[in-house]
Amino acid sequence: GNSVTQMEGPVTLSEEAFLTINCTYTATGYPSLFWYVQYPGEGLQLLLKATKADDKGSNKGFEATYRKETTSFHLEKGSVQVSDSAVYFCALSLFQGGSEKLVFGKGMKLTVNP
Amino acid sequence: NAGVTQTPKFQVLKTGQSMTLQCAQDMNHEYMSWYRQDPGMGLRLIHYSVGAGITDQGEVPNGYNVSRSTTEDFPLRLLSAAPSQTSVYFCASSYLRTGGTYGYTFGSGTRLTVV
Numbered sequence: 156g157n158s159v160t161q162m163e164g165p166v167t168l169s170e171e172a173f174l175t176i177n178c179t180y181t182a183t184g185y186p187s188l189f190w191y192v193q194y195p196g197e198g199l200q201l202l203l204k205a206t207k208a209d210d211k212g213s214n215k216g217f218e219a220t221y222r223k224e225t226t227s228f229h230l231e232k233g234s235v236q237v238s239d240s241a242v243y244f245c246a247l248s249l250f251q252g253g254s255e256k257l258v259f260g261k262g263m264k265l266t267v268n269p
Numbered sequence: 270n271a272g273v274t275q276t277p278k279f280q281v282l283k284t285g286q287s288m289t290l291q292c293a294q295d296m297n298h299e300y301m302s303w304y305r306q307d308p309g310m311g312l313r314l315i316h317y318s319v320g321a322g323i324t325d326q327g328e329v330p331n332g333y334n335v336s337r338s339t340t341e342d343f344p345l346r347l348l349s350a351a352p353s354q355t356s357v358y359f360c361a362s363s364y365l366r367t368g369g370t371y372g373y374t375f376g377s378g379t380r381l382t383v384v
Contacts, residue, residue, distance in 0.1 A: 163309070189372055191372075191375075197377055197378075198273075198359055198376050198377040199312075199373075201372035201373070204372055244312070255300060255363065256314075257314070257361075257373060259304075259311045259312040260311055261309060261310060261311035262312075
């Protein structure tokens with residue numbers, strides 16, 4: 156079946172630290188890959204995406220590269236800020252049976268301290 | 270645009286009570302879905318719909334009913350609430366064939382507690 160495995164945390168970093176959140180996937184086809192972010196008390200927001208192998212998604216200083224050979228989509232940021240404190244979800248999407256199916260990892264809570 | 274609107278934001282129910290969680294979108298998205306979010310479990314798909322009059326079950330459908338009479342609305346019904354249904358519920362929508370390109374739009378969630 157289709158699944159996403161990601162670091163679960165929680166993780167606490169100091170401001171300006173380097174961030175990596177690992178994400179690997181299992182899929183029967185060729186999925187699109189996403190990172191969603193959930194700020195406290197809010198719904199999920201799309202952070203970045205990649206739709207094919209070797210694509211790099213980027214947004215707000217975050218980057219992730221679609222690696223088909225390692226089935227991975229790790230999220231990185233060179234210098235985190237307090238405002239990056241949130242829960243981060245890796246997800247894949249596959250078009251099957253006439254509709255798109257979105258499968259999420261369990262999420263990782265990040266806290267950034269000043 | 271309002272995007273995806275969920276009501277209510279908070280709800281407390283007694284075991285056995287029924288209620289409907291409302292979800293409405295104004296983006297003309299064909300695809301709508303309901304997820305529940307539980308600690309350590311991520312988001313799990315409850316039910317989804319690919320258009321008016323068409324619904325299907327997701328990963329955890331038991332205890333929930335849905336209907337899709339219009340493109341805009343996708344209500345989730347709990348017929349007899351149980352404490353195991355205590356969770357945060359999210360509605361999400363997308364264009365049917367491009368959700369994988371543009372991602373999903375999520376509502377802000379309904380926090381439900383069943384006592």
